[in-house]
Amino acid sequence: MSTVTVKVNVNGTPRTIEVESRTSLADLLRDRVRLTGTHLGCEQGVCGSCTVLMDGLPVRSCLTLAASCDGAEVVTVEGLDDADAHRLRQHFSTEGALQCGFCTSGMLVTGYELVRRRTEMDRDQVACALAGNICRCTGYNGIIRAVQKANDDGMAVDDLT
Amino acid sequence: MLTELGDDAKILAGGQSLLPIMNLRLAEPAHLVDISRVGDLMGADEDTTSVTLGAAITHQAIEDGLVPDPCLGLLTTAAAGIGYRAIRCRGTVGGSLAHADSAAEWPTVLTAIGADVTVRSAQDERTVPLRGFFHGFFTTSLESDELITAVHLPRFAKSTRWALEKTNRKEGEFGESMAVAIVSEGSASIWLGAAKDVPVNLAHVETLLADHPADQVPALGEVRDRVAADLDLSVPELDLAQRHRLQIHAVTVHRALSRALSPEVPA
Amino acid sequence: MRQEPRLRRNGVGARRPRHEDERHLHGRGKFVADLDLPGVQEVAFLRSQVAHGRLLAVTKPEGIDESRIWTAEDLAPFALPLTATSTLPGFRAAPLPNLAEGKVRYVGEPVALAMAGSRAEAEDLAALIDVDIEALPAAVHIENLTDPDSPRVHDEWPDNIFATTQGTVGDVDVAAAEAAVSITREYKLNRQAVVPLETRAVAAHYDRNIDQLVVWSSTQTPHMLRDMLAELLNIEGRRLRVIAPDMGGGFGAKCSIYPEEVALAAIALQVTHPVRWIEDRWEAMVATTQARDHAYRITAHASADGRLLGVEADIRVNAGAYSVHPWTATMDASMSAAMIPGPYLLENYRFTTHSLASNKAPLGPYRGVARPGACFAIERTIDDLAHELGLEPWEMRVRNMVTPDLMPFTSIARKVYDSGNYPEAVRRATQLMDHDEWRRRQADRPVSGRRRLGIGYASFTEQTAHGCIEWASRGLAITIGKEGARLVLDSTGAFTLYVGIKSHGQGLETTLGQVISEVFDIDPASVTVIHGDTALTPRGDGTFASRSMVMAGGASFGAASQLAEKVLAIGADLLKVDASTLSFTDGKVVGETGGISLSQLAREFLFTPDHVPNVDGGLEATYFYQPEVQTGAFTYATHAAVVEVDLDTGEVDLLDYGVVEDCGTVVNPLIVDGQIIGGVAQGLGSALLEELVYDDDGQPKSTSFLDYLLPGPVEVPELKIEHMETPSPYTVFGMKGAGEGGAIAPPAAVANAVTDALREFGALINETPVTPERVWQALQVADRERNDA
Incomplete structure (x- = not known):
């Protein structure tokens, strides 16, 4: 099995990692960087649990080869750390947006990119924007409310940095 | 490189269709050539009559309006309807065309638009109209040493009206039916995806429209008969399940026509 | 033991964010796949691709380290198959093989397994195993399973019927005669997957230093799993510890005993490294227990003024290839028969149930x-x-x-x-x-x-x-019904609650904390709730049947009440007042003239027990609970x-x-x-x-x-x-x-x-x-x- 060397910045830390060519970004993060907050729920790109940010945009880490990430900046749930992330977490907790916690990482990352766009959104738009993430526990009501509130907060304070 | 590797190699142009298959071990290519960051394939050019999009442009770039849309919003709408945002951030327009799934947006939409693609091999480069490019399930006129480098889109006239309708059971899923109607002065281009292995030109529906008073939407029954003819279906021979599938296509086409022909409702 | 709630601001009834959230919101949850197990070999199962067939041969590839591949023959000396039988009359049992032997009976049935340093390599290896199966016609659809010419799932049975039950109350025929209107309807609920977002996951390691086999499983029933593994592996329970760490949901899919759990536990005893299997989504869709697949024929009679006079029900359930432990293949049918009367005053009711075997994955519990x-x-x-x-x-x-x-x-x-x-x-x-x-x-x-x-x-x-009694009435060999809790007050005045229940995502760390708060008036978030570890917690049956809050809440309340009594006695001793004058307020024991914080009290009692000579040692209580009506x-x-x-x-x-x-x-x-x-x-x-x-x-x-x-x-x-x-x-x-x-x-x-x-x-x-x-x-x-x- 051939290997490739990947230079990738993960949550602000530059890393150089040699992996088998077939290794996914998810496996690189979980097995090699030991960041296990990125979860694998289907490995077919449907459930969204493995969503991470790559150069600021959400991607499925299960459908992204580590080799394709050379030179990229990757942010995982463990690396979300600013006012938007804080507000998201707060609302997730008070709105009942999580139960088992398995989908939560992907929901947060997806929601984070959404609120960082600073676009006004109603409930339906938020629901559509989260449609690529499956939660089996909460029935989504709390997740949608939480993301919408975090979005409203972000729009109101305008502290995008 | 593709010439050397031949059939053992697959081009990775985002991988949002290929990786799921590989994860299931239904495809195990010995070599993958990642073109998703080849600068030459990521640019966009425009002139007064057309726009050229590099094959590695992502759906998200189109969705977010980072490249020009000469089709009055049809491209942006189509891009935003592909799967989910995290898929759109990796998936590329060239990759989708080469994958050639008729239920996906680009094959049907870009065929309806009348787009061409530039196809390049180590030795050669040619321009191929998408009408005729798709041969069957996941097969195209691409040779194993060729890759799509760009898509050429004609500019719509300002008066052009379009509608893209997708019927699916769940938000973001592949369509059970997808109809594109592009109507401009005196002509209509109507295509149907997810019905057969390749996008289908609804020539009988186009004729129906030509024979119909302008701005009036034909009745659903009429549309259904024409769609059946375009799909080579003999309605009396269909069982209930097949009739329902035809019905879904007919309704999807009818909705697209209604939107494209209605002067009040902006497309 | 009744207790009126709502005494405390953070106790029963309080709308509180969950204590579990913090770790999950930062990606710090620990699921089985996240455990760091040095030297672990990841397992890939090779599964049947045909629904029904004779398994003629399973051949290992040449030149591969034999210990990395296990077949039914390799596993047999170390693990028995589990037979989930029922006490219902006429029930036909069939062992659920750990790895298929003789026949395969559903697509996804495990046939062999391979292990390697990574899952990908294990799959590479599994793909080299040659499986020779002679395909047989399959019994699939619920409508056809009792046809005389239907293929038989279990050769030794005369048909595909696990069990038939019937019952009559009142006289439906009289009701029919009196009825102004009678209707007959046929209904069908098609088969579903359960789909916890975290798939099943098992890891096992034999710790030779302390002679303990540790099995980590994403299971709703850690104690039940420990008991069954001990039986099937034929080792004493004391040598077995089951840990269920964070779980990404279960909803019933993770409360049966699975062949993969038995296989990994058995193999771990024979090798020197940990082994782990993380189910992939395809496996989850074909091999995790499934649900529904019911067909009904209902005839109902009503009077002109809309009174329901009588109901006849014919209930058929396609239970799949095997009966699963402990629920058995008649769980759905017997429960359905009992629940059809619903919230209604019904006097005449007649039912028949058929629990049928087919070449589909076994049916199990689902929400x-x-x-x-x-x-x-x-x-x-x-x-x-x-x-x-x-x-x-x-x-x-x-x-x-x-x-x-x-x-x-x-x-x-x-x-x-x-x-x-x-x-x-x-x-x-x-x-x-x-x-x-x-x-x-x-x-x-x-x-x-x-x-x-x-x-x-x-x-x-x-x-x-x-x-x-309820479980016994359904024919279960194991009659579930009690939950244990142990509450410990440590020298810093903090509580740790050990419960036999397992929280698989529903927030029991919070709600059980609220129960403790109800008694002691403390911040519920200050209670550490330990669950899902058989070595640490008192016995409990697990989380299913909407039982966790009632049962574990009852047990936790019982333990807290007993401990409270003791704490008040200590307080009385230290404060020199009568215990009946004392109560808990805001983390303190208080009386009319003064009080003492729980931390002072605990320190005093645990460090200098001689200062409190009238109270027996230990600041903990264990309680087992069952509701009054079964x-x-x-x-x-x-x-x-x-x-x-x-x-x-x-x-x-x-x-x-x-x-x-x-x-x-x-x-x-x-x-x-x-x-x-x-x-x-x-x-x-x-x-x-x-x-x-x-x-x-x-x-x-x-x-x-x-x-x-x-x-x-x-x-x-x-x-x-x-x-x-x-x-x-x-x-x-x-x-x-x-x-x-x-x-x-x-x-x-x-x-x-x-x-x-x-x-x-x-x-x-x-x-x-x-x-x-x-x-x-x-x-x-x-x-x-x-x-x-």
């Missing part, structure tokens, strides 16, 4: 178990009877329900309905939904239009937290759905959904609402989207999320929820279970709403999921029938 089927059968029937009689369906319900003055009420199926006001829940649901307004809008729709509105209701009783505490609810149906396509849009429910005393509204909404979302999946399709050869056709559609954010509307809170007289705090209810009614409510929308056409929606194709076909069939008539 609601058989109740979504039973609810569908009776509630669709009530609506059609009401229609025949010209009554509003909700009115028909109200007229037949058990009324509050009859509580506690022993149902025709001998279940004790403990408390509540069933008709009131229906009336409130009509108000919640603004029923009359929808009826008006419905009538205003032009006949020429192509979209119709419909409103539908479904009511049910949800048996929760049932005890030993048929369970009955939660109940009425759900209502409003739909719009497209006549041209059969598409159903869910416009509104409401729930009026009563789960007794609510411990934490945030969590209970979460259970309801989450349950409804799953129920809407059953109602509209989710279906495991098998072809005639028994090949599963929906094995990924691309073709097995789960409800997403767009498919679940913002729910309207209204609570009634009638405490159960038989449980601590009056709590009733709330885990499953949400999932029970949606299929019936949605099907009733769609049928309501289509009444003018006479199309009946009698099968789930209610797909556009089924709705459209029902319209075509109704159209044809009208033309024929």
Whole structure:
């Protein structure tokens, strides 16, 4: 099995990692960087649990080869750390947006990119924007409310940095 | 490189269709050539009559309006309807065309638009109209040493009206039916995806429209008969399940026509 | 042991964010796949690709280290297969092999396994194993399983019947003779996957230093797993420790004993490194226990004034290839038979059940178990009877329900309905939904239009937290029914609660903390709740059957009460007052003249016990709890759905959904609402989207999320929820279970709403999921029938 060397910045830390060519970004993060907050729920790109940010945009880490990430900046749930992330977490907790916690990482990352766009959104738009993430526990009501509130907060304070 | 590797190699142009298959071990290519960051394939050019999009442009770039849309919003709408945002951030327009799934947006939409693609091999480069490019399930006129480098889109006239309708059971899923109607002065281009292995030109529906008073939407029954003819279906021979599938296509086409022909409702 | 709740601001009844959230919101949860196990070998199972076949040979590849591949022959000396038998008369048992031997009986059945440093390499290796299977015709569809010429799943059986049961109460024939209207309906609930988002996961390591086999499993039932592994591996329980770390949901899919758990545990004892298997999604869709697959034939009789006089039920359940432990293959059928009478005053009832074997994956528990089927059968029937009689369906319900003055009420199926006001829940649901307004809008729709509105209701009783006698009545060899809790107050004055229950995502670390707070008036977040580790916790059966809060809450309250008594005695000694004058306030023991903090008290007692000579040693208490009545505490609810149906396509849009429910005393509204909404979302999946399709050869056709559609954010509307809170007289705090209810009614409510929308056409929606194709076909069939008539 051939290997490739990947230079990738993960949550602000530059890393150089040699992996088998077939290794996914998810496996690189979980097995090699030991960041296990990125979860694998289907490995077919449907459930969204493995969503991470790559150069600021959400991607499925299960459908992204580590080799394709050379030179990229990757942010995982463990690396979300600013006012938007804080507000998201707060609302997730008070709105009942999580139960088992398995989908939560992907929901947060997806929601984070959404609120960082600073676009006004109603409930339906938020629901559509989260449609690529499956939660089996909460029935989504709390997740949608939480993301919408975090979005409203972000729009109101305008502290995008 | 593709010439050397031949059939053992697959081009990775985002991988949002290929990786799921590989994860299931239904495809195990010995070599993958990642073109998703080849600068030459990521640019966009425009002139007064057309726009050229590099094959590695992502759906998200189109969705977010980072490249020009000469089709009055049809491209942006189509891009935003592909799967989910995290898929759109990796998936590329060239990759989708080469994958050639008729239920996906680009094959049907870009065929309806009348787009061409530039196809390049180590030795050669040619321009191929998408009408005729798709041969069957996941097969195209691409040779194993060729890759799509760009898509050429004609500019719509300002008066052009379009509608893209997708019927699916769940938000973001592949369509059970997808109809594109592009109507401009005196002509209509109507295509149907997810019905057969390749996008289908609804020539009988186009004729129906030509024979119909302008701005009036034909009745659903009429549309259904024409769609059946375009799909080579003999309605009396269909069982209930097949009739329902035809019905879904007919309704999807009818909705697209209604939107494209209605002067009040902006497309 | 009754206790009135609501004494404390952070105790029972407080709406509090969950203590679990912090770790999950930072990606710090630890699931089995996340465990760092140095030297671990990852396991890949090789599974049958045919539904039914003779297993002729399993051949290992040449030149590969033999110990990395295990076949049934390799495993047999170290692990017995599990036979989930039943005490029901005539029950036919068949062992569930750990790795297939002789025959394969469903696609996905494990045949061999391979292990390597990574899962990918293990799969590479597994692909080299040569499996020779002679395919046989498969027994697949519920309609055909009892055909005389059906293929037989188990060669030694005369047919495909695990068991048949029947029962009669009253006289249905007399009821039929008296009835003004009698109808017969056939219903079908197709097979579903359970789909916890975290798939199953098992790891095992034999720690030679302390002679302990540690098995980590994403299991709802760690103690039960420990017991069964000890039996099947033939080792003493003391050498076995099962740990269930963070779990990404279970919903019933993770409370049976699985071959993969047995295989990994057995192998770990034979090798020097840890082993781990993380189920992939394909495996989860074909090899995790599945659900529903029920067929009903119901005949019901009613009087002209809308009284339900009698019901006959023929219940068939396609239970799959094997009976699973401890639930057995008759779980669904027997529960369905008992739950069909629902919340109604029914005097004449006759049922027959058939639990059938097929070449599909084994059926296991799934949220609601058989109740979504039973609810569908009776509630669709009530609506059609009401229609025949010209009554509003909700009115028909109200007229037949058990009324509050009859509580506690022993149902025709001998279940004790403990408390509540069933008709009131229906009336409130009509108000919640603004029923009359929808009826008006419905009538205003032009006949020429192509979209119709419909409103539908479904009511049910949800048996929760049932005890030993109930499980015994269903034929279980293991009669579950008690939960243990141990509460420890340490020298810093902090509490640790050890519970036998397992929280698989429902927030028990929070709610059980609230129970402790109820007694000691402390911040619930300051209680560490230890669960899911057999070496640390007192015995408990696990989380299923909507039992966790009632049972573990009762146990925790019992332990807390005992410990409280002791703490007060210590306080009395230290403060030199009578214990009866002391109480707990804000982390202190206080009396009229003064107080002492729990930390001072604990320090004093634990470091210098001689200062408190009159109190026995130890600052902890253990308590085992079971509710007073063993048929369970009955939660109940009425759900209502409003739909719009497209006549041209059969598409159903869910416009509104409401729930009026009563789960007794609510411990934490945030969590209970979460259970309801989450349950409804799953129920809407059953109602509209989710279906495991098998072809005639028994090949599963929906094995990924691309073709097995789960409800997403767009498919679940913002729910309207209204609570009634009638405490159960038989449980601590009056709590009733709330885990499953949400999932029970949606299929019936949605099907009733769609049928309501289509009444003018006479199309009946009698099968789930209610797909556009089924709705459209029902319209075509109704159209044809009208033309024929």
